[in-house]
Amino acid sequence: MPEIIEGVVIKGDGIGPEIMNVTTEILSIFPDIAFSWEEKYAGLEYFEKYNELVPLETLEAIRAKRVALKGPFTTYSGKGPRSANWVIRRELDLYVCMRPxxxxxxxxxILLIRExxxxxxxxxxxxxxxxxxxxxxxxxxxxxxxxxxxxxxxxxxxxxxxxxxxxxxxxxxxxxxxxxxxxxxxxxxxxxxxxxxxxxxxxxxxxxxxxxxxxxxxxxxxxxxxxxxxxxxxxGQALVPSASINDDIVLVEGAHGSAPDLKGENIANPTGLILASAILLEELGANSEAQMLRSAVEHVYANNIMTADCGGQASTTEFAEEIKKELRTLIQYA
Missing domain, CATH: 3.40.718.10 (Isopropylmalate Dehydrogenase)
Known part of the structure; x- marks a missing residue:
């Protein structure tokens, strides 16, 4: 039986739901680890509907499960509420930001570590x-x-x-x-x-x-x-993963914005969030799975299968399908 890991998913704004859906599908391929995701909400789109940027229940769920996979948030420049990222990092005291x-x-x-x-x-x-x-x-x-x-x-x-x-x-x-x-x-x-x-x-x-x-x-x-x-x-901005960490919690995401103009177009690059999932696996002690995921991404890029922002023609879902194929092969021969 696979090890079951409970975590929180926050899909976020803009392209968030699209890149989140393909990333959780990719993570479901591993035979020895099974994630049980509880979806919670935060971000500007949620704020505009409910006048609340980060609900207390979202913060409490992250504290309880200590594992979170997060999509990007939209934040206005010079107006509007603070970034939901600011709220989450400050309220949970996620004092480490780590970006390979x-x-x-x-x-x-390079391993970039910032306060x-x-x-x-x-x-x-x-x-x-x-x-x-x-x-x-x-x-x-x-x-x-x-x-x-x-x-x-x-x-x-x-x-x-x-x-x-x-x-x-x-x-x-x-x-x-x-x-x-x-x-x-x-x-x-x-x-x-x-x-x-x-x-x-x-x-x-x-x-x-x-x-x-x-x-x-x-x-x-x-x-x-x-x-x-x-x-x-x-x-490109979409290629860097990010992890916000404290002594108890690891929350990972792509180090990029929500790209609201790309929402629903199925062309967003999910690489940052996929590689962030490899950080999550590593932090959970699943080192071989983390390395296989990174290798799968490298192989797909080496085969010149890329989304438009990197000069390719693959859609979000087509790119993710190629990652799945590579990952299944790596798992088979592991």
Whole structure:
């Protein structure tokens, strides 16, 4: 009998239901793991119907099951409610955001780890006399726990280097605290090389020589920007997976938006969410299944079967069917 894992599914906005449906179908192929999904709701579309961005029962379900697969949310710029992502991460204290930026064909294998609840993400803003202010937050606790997570993950993943990305030359207190604490935590990991780099020079180097980077540890805002830069190196925003984590919960998603203009067209790229499911499998200890899923995705791309955003002609469902075929073959010969 397969191991049954209970989890929460939040389909989200825009293309969310389409990419979620094919991803859960792909996960159902594994013979030794069976997911029992409970659907819950959140996001802008839900808010516009019920005037509630993230229902309490959604948060409670994630706390109880500790496993969640989430679609993208739509968020207006400069108006409207806060992002549902902001609510979920803050309410559940999902302090780790982990985003692998990987392309073996391009020699890129970066693990980006950013703090997920502090920095400008606290969204503490006000306006006085025509001047807008935003508060940047850094706490000893917040800096220490994300640094500890990053170095432990690097050690457990047999990675050799952690680069601390910062702007401590200018923001000497907040970014200075982050840098000092990260270096202090990292000093206990004797087998890991530590370097630090200013965020502006790092972005240039990352484009020119991405193969020089292994683990990048940074604050929230810088990490968000580096994630999108990394997606560009791979070939598109839809190719990067994301995991929001604390000591009890793992919530995974694609690191991209809801693309409302593509809703219902069956052309959205589900790669980010599929690869995020591999992170989920790995976090649950299903390492062989995680590797098979990643290999299946690599094989499909190697066969030049891609959705339109990557230059191909496959629909969402056609792409997913190819993943299923590859996965069944890998399972058969495992």
């Amino acid at each position: 930026i990987v392309s073996h064909s391009k020699g890129i294998n 997920n609840t502090e920095d400008l993400y606290g969204a503490i803003e006000w306006e006085i006399h025509d001047v807008a202010h935003a508060l940047k937050i850094a706490s000893v606790k917040g800096c220490r726990r994300i640094a500890a997570y990053a170095f432990k993950k690097a050690q457990n993943s047999q990675r050799k280097k952690v680069t601390i990305a910062h702007k401590a030359n200018n923001l000497k207190i907040t970014e200075g605290m982050f840098l000092d604490i990260a270096q202090s935590v990292g000093a206990a990991f004797k087998n890991i090389h530590i370097e630090d780099q200013l965020i502006d020079s790092l972005t240039t180097d990352l484009i020119i020589q991405p193969g020089n980077y292994d683990v990048i540890l940074t604050t929230n805002t810088f990490g968000d920007i580096l994630s999108s830069l990394g997606a560009g190196l791979l070939g």
